Amino acid sequence: MLKQILGIIGGGQLGMMLTEAAKKMPEHISDVIVLDPTPNCSASQVGAKQIVGDFKDKNAILELASKADILTYEIESGDSSVLKIAESKTTINPSPETLRIIQDKFLQKSFLKDNGIAVTDFVEITSLDDLRKKILDFGYPALLKARRDAYDGRGNFKIKSESDLEQALNYFSGKLLMLERFVDFKMEVSVIAARNTKGQIVTYPVVENIHENNILKMTIAPARVTKNVASEAEKIAKKTMQVLHGAGVFGIEMFVTRQDHILINEIAPRVHNSGHHTLQSSKTSQFEQHLRAIIGLELGDPTLIHPTIMYNILGPDNFQGKYKMPEIKLDNLHIKMYGKEESKPQRKLGHFNLVDEKGTEGIDGLLESINLVKDRISPIPA
Ligand code: AMP
Numbered sequence: 001m002l003k004q005i006l007g008i009i010g011g012g013q014l015g016m017m018l019t020e021a022a023k024k025m026p027e028h029i030s031d032v033i034v035l036d037p038t039p040n041c042s043a044s045q046v047g048a049k050q051i052v053g054d055f056k057d058k059n060a061i062l063e064l065a066s067k068a069d070i071l072t073y074e075i076e077s078g079d080s081s082v083l084k085i086a087e088s089k090t091t092i093n094p095s096p097e098t099l100r101i102i103q104d105k106f107l108q109k110s111f112l113k114d115n116g117i118a119v120t121d122f123v124e125i126t127s128l129d130d131l132r133k134k135i136l137d138f139g140y141p142a143l144l145k146a147r148r149d150a151y152d153g154r155g156n157f158k159i160k161s162e163s164d165l166e167q168a169l170n171y172f173s174g175k176l177l178m179l180e181r182f183v184d185f186k187m188e189v190s191v192i193a194a195r196n197t198k199g200q201i202v203t204y205p206v207v208e209n210i211h212e213n214n215i216l217k218m219t220i221a222p223a224r225v226t227k228n229v230a231s232e233a234e235k236i237a238k239k240t241m242q243v244l245h246g247a248g249v250f251g252i253e254m255f256v257t258r259q260d261h262i263l264i265n266e267i268a269p270r271v272h273n274s275g276h277h278t279l280q281s282s283k284t285s286q287f288e289q290h291l292r293a294i295i296g297l298e299l300g301d302p303t304l305i306h307p308t309i310m311y312n313i314l315g316p317d318n319f320q321g322k323y324k325m326p327e328i329k330l331d332n333l334h335i336k337m338y339g340k341e342e343s344k345p346q347r348k349l350g351h352f353n354l355v356d357e358k359g360t361e362g363i364d365g366l367l368e369s370i371n372l373v374k375d376r377i378s379p380i381p382a
Pocket residue numbers: 120143145150151152153154155156180181182183184188211214265266
């Protein structure tokens with residue numbers, strides 16, 4: 001097979017870890033070029049060439065497409081209509097049509113529902129009157145969500161009572177909206193799934209995600225669920241991959257309800273924060289898997305070899321600016337920093353994986369160790 005030039009829209013931490021995986025596949029990928037607005041972005045620090053430009057800049061996207069043999073993305077906010085134009089210049093995966101559906105939460109949930117995949121009840125909202133009427137079906141609390149460009153919970157407003165309605169609508173000032181029935185879940189889980197250009201599908205074991213302030217704090221691999229729930233989650237992920245077009249790794253976030261039903265919350269058409277544990281825990285990392293999928297290689301083995309907990313290193317709330325990391329070394333601790341110069345509150349600066357390499361600790365042991373080290377692995381002002 002010919003060596004190919006890989007283009008990635010986005011050069012943050014996901015682009016960085018994709019670039020590192022690409023560098024380990026020199027027989028397939030000769031070069032990586034990323035499009036990112038921040039000069040010296042994370043991916044460029046590990047050897048990617050960079051076009052400095054906005055993710056939605058049509059000319060910059062077309063320039064990247066003309067230079068790359070295969071194009072992918074690490075963010076889902078790209079302009080799918082521009083990508084459709086760029087498809088005449090290069091191969092893009094996941095497909096721009098899949099991106100178009102996924103990047104609008106209302107279209108995404110409609111697509112899943114039409115394909116017989118369970119999601120919570122949802123409805124489009126067009127005005128305050130419309131909201132007043134439709135919320136009666138769902139009751140309180142309910143979640144008003146921006147349909148597009150909403151990450152880390154910033155696009156959600158929990159409506160607790162009738163008196164919140166006006167404030168909720170104003171919060172979104174003119175954005176396209178949808179309303180969701182509130183799910184009283186007992187756990188949030190996700191499945192990393194891959195589909196290659198030839199239609200082969202693999203899923204990683206389901207993991208458990210713990211959020212704080214709407215941002216992923218910790219991923220526990222494997223999830224502490226029954227065998228039935230685990231196999232059901234993986235079955236739903238496989239079915240989702242069968243109906244979505246295009247190749248690549250997808251992060252499929254789900255709720256496990258108190259009755260052990262599984263509902264998909266949302267799909268990310270890209271490598272996913274809850275898959276970072278695979279760098280040390282699994283036979284094939286999600287980053288290598290994504291590249292294998294879009295190049296059309298046989299997919300790697302997704303087996304989880306070691307129970308692992310991934311913990312996000314977020315910018316502390318008490319300062320902003322240049323930072324350093326304290327020195328800390330443990331045999332089973334793998335710290336990955338993303339090369340971001342400045343800390344900001346809640347900014348994802350890195351993550352660490354704590355790995356049960358000897359098979360002696362189990363998830364409970366890892367959780368105890370996390371409690372001992374997590375505060376010591378936190379950025380401090382430089
Ligand atoms: P989202 O940005 O839509 O993924 O939502 C961010 C977080 O909000 C999720 O990880 C859940 O913790 C919570 N959430 C989203 N949708 C619902 C829902 N329908 N019911 C309850 N919690 C939700």
